[in-house]
Amino acid sequence: MREIGFIGLGIMGYPMAQNLIKAGYNLAVYNRTLSKAESLAKEGARVMDSPMAVAQNAEVVITIVTDTPDVEQVLFGETGLFKGAKAGLIVVDMSTISPSATRDFSARLSVKNIQLLDAPVSGGDIGAQKGTLTIMVGGEENTFKKCLPLFEVMGSRVTHVGPNGSGQMVKLCNQILCAVNMIAVCESLSLAKKSGLDLEKMLKVVTAGAGGSWALSNLGPKIISGDLEPAFMVKLIQKDLRLVLEAAKNNSLPIPGTALANQLFEALEAGGNGELGTQAMIKVFENLGNFRIL
Numbered sequence: 001m002r003e004i005g006f007i008g009l010g011i012m013g014y015p016m017a018q019n020l021i022k023a024g025y026n027l028a029v030y031n032r033t034l035s036k037a038e039s040l041a042k043e044g045a046r047v048m049d050s051p052m053a054v055a056q057n058a059e060v061v062i063t064i065v066t067d068t069p070d071v072e073q074v075l076f077g078e079t080g081l082f083k084g085a086k087a088g089l090i091v092v093d094m095s096t097i098s099p100s101a102t103r104d105f106s107a108r109l110s111v112k113n114i115q116l117l118d119a120p121v122s123g124g125d126i127g128a129q130k131g132t133l134t135i136m137v138g139g140e141e142n143t144f145k146k147c148l149p150l151f152e153v154m155g156s157r158v159t160h161v162g163p164n165g166s167g168q169m170v171k172l173c174n175q176i177l178c179a180v181n182m183i184a185v186c187e188s189l190s191l192a193k194k195s196g197l198d199l200e201k202m203l204k205v206v207t208a209g210a211g212g213s214w215a216l217s218n219l220g221p222k223i224i225s226g227d228l229e230p231a232f233m234v235k236l237i238q239k240d241l242r243l244v245l246e247a248a249k250n251n252s253l254p255i256p257g258t259a260l261a262n263q264l265f266e267a268l269e270a271g272g273n274g275e276l277g278t279q280a281m282i283k284v285f286e287n288l289g290n291f292r293i294l
């Protein structure tokens, strides 16, 4: 399969599409804000004016947009992919969205004999740029096998985890780890600061110990240098935590750690900081503890 459609050229989608072009795939791309697609045209992508147009000659269409209603719009909207798609098309949705909506989308696509894989990712903008994402895939195993070469361009750990919706559910479990871990990173750095430690030395030591984590290694240095620019926006993790809390509720499962993280991010959003990176949670701790990290 060489003819690939790609929809959504944001922080994640743009470098993922770039890596597919570098690997020799022919890409037809669509981005709602057309200007963001223009620089990719210089690298060889064909820029289309709708998801419908992207689907017309593609064997596989990858989508990575924001939320559940956005995926629905891209698939089934006025100029959506469904209208342009031929039987046999494979749609790979790499956005983080609702597992139950994913199953519904799969059923609606199957009317035209279109297969869906839900394949959300973890690893941040750095993983997207380096092609080292973790990719968790739900859907038919045969369809997964057909798409594996594509996944291997974008990711380094690619796992088929079960039927449609399972990829999204694994991603929600992952988001619990990311959100609750962010609390630990911020609390730990807050104590280091208030007790007068050298933050760089503290970070260097604890990153190598049993308390180390992706967030500590990648976001810890940003926090202590005051870099709160988004790799993953607060408003996006809040979208994910709403899905996590809903899934927990549906399974009668209390998840107090995630609920706390959700409330701390809520404090950031209330202060107008929803478009900062998730590491901006440090601002909440600065206010609680009456200190500044810098």
Ligand code: NAP
Residues within 6 Å of the ligand: 008, 009, 010, 011, 012, 013, 031, 032, 033, 036, 064, 065, 066, 067, 069, 070, 071, 073, 074, 094, 095, 096, 097, 121, 122, 123, 124, 125, 231, 232, 233, 236, 240
């Ligand atoms: P982003 O930079 O905000 O990009 C979102 C993309 O979706 C943009 O291209 C946007 O188009 C497009 N879009 C949104 N709504 C749309 C709609 N209704 N119709 C058509 N296009 C639409 O976000 P991102 O960080 O790349 O995240 C994308 C997805 O990956 C999200 O589901 C996120 O949860 C997930 N994710 C993100 C990270 C991360 O670290 N950033 C990590 C793992 C997973 P415009 O350019 O017109 O706005």
